[in-house]
Amino acid sequence: MKKNILLSTLFMALAMLSACKEDDEVKDTTPPEIGGDAALVNPIDCQVYHPGDVLKVYYVLTDDMELGSYEIEVHDNFQPHTHSAVAVHCPHLSSTATVYPWTFVEAFEIPEGQTRYIIEKQYTIPDDRDLGDYHLEIRVTDRTGWTTEKSIDIKIYAPNTPVDDNDGHDDDHGDNHDSGTQQ
Numbered sequence: 001m002k003k004n005i006l007l008s009t010l011f012m013a014l015a016m017l018s019a020c021k022e023d024d025e026v027k028d029t030t031p032p033e034i035g036g037d038a039a040l041v042n043p044i045d046c047q048v049y050h051p052g053d054v055l056k057v058y059y060v061l062t063d064d065m066e067l068g069s070y071e072i073e074v075h076d077n078f079q080p081h082t083h084s085a086v087a088v089h090c091p092h093l094s095s096t097a098t099v100y101p102w103t104f105v106e107a108f109e110i111p112e113g114q115t116r117y118i119i120e121k122q123y124t125i126p127d128d129r130d131l132g133d134y135h136l137e138i139r140v141t142d143r144t145g146w147t148t149e150k151s152i153d154i155k156i157y158a159p160n161t162p163v164d165d166n167d168g169h170d171d172d173h174g175d176n177h178d179s180g181t182q183q
Ligand SMILES: [Zn+2]
Pocket: 075, 076, 077, 081, 082, 083, 135, 151
């Protein structure tokens, strides 16, 4: 009997606690999203670049409550691997040994109070790194810790490599998609 009273007191205390909590904060139960107008987003799967090209990263991050931070990462895919977030697989065309791959991770804070944020970054592809298949990854975390990842297959080939990547995009990355909403 004593035990029952103790238990019910405990349950009551817990119920009161969680009631208070619900009053204090609205729960964020939705992970952020990585998207954007298909005509503007870049890079996209299977795009081919060359050393010295400028790799533009343009994606739109959204969250129903508040965005937190994001990361951009490049690493080689010489030993073919996938990420859970990979939706498209390109033909794997190279088997370059990993000697000096292009790789980096950069992290950025998103200003407070944003539910929409546009990533606009440019990276010049170094001309002294291993050629082959690469992944560009974008990871976005919202203010409560939900993380969404997007992994994009890109290729870095020697300047004169003829490539038919059938992606419908021209491979002249000098175009700047100036029909849209770059800000
Ligand atoms: Zn990867």
